[in-house]
Amino acid sequence: MSRNAEVARELEALADLYEAQGVEYKPQMYRRAASNVRDYPEAIEDLVEEGQDAVEEIDAVGDAIASKIVEYIETGEIEKLEQLREELPIDMDEITSVEGVGPKTAGRLYESLGIETLDDLQEAAENHEIQELEGFGEKTEQNILDHIGFAREAQKRSRLGDGRPLAEDVEDFLETVDDVECVQVAGSTRRWRPTIGDIDVLVGSTAGEAVGEALTNWERASETIEVGATKTSIRMDRLRVDLRVVDPEEFGAAIQYFTGSKDHNITLRNLAIDQGKKINEYGVFDVSAVDDPQSGQRVGDRLAGEREDEVYDALGCDWIPPELREDRGEVEAAATGDLPDLIGMGDVHGDLHTHTDWSDGDETIAAMLEGAAKFGHDYVCISDHGEGPGVFGDNGLSDDDIRDQRDEIEAARDEVDADVEVFHGIETNVTEDGELADVSEDVLEELDVVIASPHSALGVDAGDQTDRLVAAVEHDLVDVLGHPSGRLINERPAMEFDATELAEAAADAGTALEVNSNPARLDLWGAAVKAGVEAGATIAINTDAHSTGEFGFVEYGVHTARRGWCEPADVLNARDADGVRDFLD
């Protein structure tokens, strides 16, 4: 990706340091700017190239922040940030990862005890220096000690693929608890964000205390963080689970509120204010005849709250699928009836990227064909690795192997009693220069599907890789660009590239961009998929399955595509087999 996330982190560092100094309002503005820069579809370095005015086009970025962004891109650092870091040499990310410790506390701990690192913090807590400070006490100090170990371990967000199954277990458990009328997972899990910070779950019940208690007593709860009548938090398999209990009559408003995103909710709230209404977790209220709408939680005439679709309807909006709720124009589209008709699981007819034991897959060709048919696919593409870097154990296929494999696919097709069409493909490596590695053009021409994927030279210091990826999609014989960024969530960052430029090249060349459904990849992701859809590129939702069990990953891919505003017409494998053949020809 671009350098947007990197710039966003710099702005967030400024926000933290200003907050630690007790500066008002600047921190929240820097955070808003950071969030908008991170999600901006164009590469920030390109905007800087165009000039500071282009940077100021980003919402919440004005003269001061834009000039800092320009300074950072041009010189590699922001003088003001370096100055603040000298004044407050705190390892802010590390220290604020301790539950209950934010930037302000970090600032005070530095001023009074000189605490800069997690080690300093632990030492001070163990020596009982913290409880001596004004505004701190024994419990705060113990709390820091209790959470410091966890902070060391879990600074990362969890992959959706790790958290989602746990969220479903929480949901299943709560459904068995007395007096629970309805249960639903909210937050980034419901929006299918690639990573989640915690699990948010909402219950409709009039017995909040008892429900909270039941959760803390659940055998899967390893720790109780807090417990109350409306809010209870536990730890489960190292993830934090936040339970909210609300009146069933206000469930719709609450599930809307707690699904977020925060930016989506702010836009919605501002829309409500424009209409003389107020929206919060308790409902939508007409406050046009109320003197002070801030005077209470439930002031004015209640317009909606029990059901989520009624909440949106009360604001003149269509119901917005959770995957779209990232403040990328969905509220405006919902108000004008222009929301996309998103792709669903039922629209997917096949899988165009799978592996077998011919390369690094676990199962035979026949087993994969049977598995695909059993999963409900009409067709599947066997696409093992070609020779080249990035393949474990040097087990990529040579030209001869590929021709032999074709014969075995023919044999398996006859042998297997499965009603599934088979495409023969290859996953070949995109070299540093955007060339295809190690499979001859003759063989590539004989194959039904050529997937080109980056597997080597993925280093973050490699610089902008847009040219490399554009070269790959423009190659005559390439049909699909596989896992374009090469990222492995929480392990390896995405390569830098300009999603819009890549999308336009892919659209022109008639090459599909992959949404790799493996939860460790989810590559491309929402914002980049949206750039593809807007450019008119075709999207392929593939699993990259290395076993029959992994066909199910497609669910993650479909929801990721939905985050990119994908309709069935945008998606290659939402076509029938003939439709796919038309695209490949």
Add this chain to the structure above:
DNA sequence: GCCGTTTTCGGCCCGACTGTTTTCAGTCG
């Protein structure tokens, strides 16, 4: 520091929980 005017200043989303207070600040979502 940004933004949108009832446009060059005044307000900035807002509520629950905790721990430390004795009316509130900080954190979190």
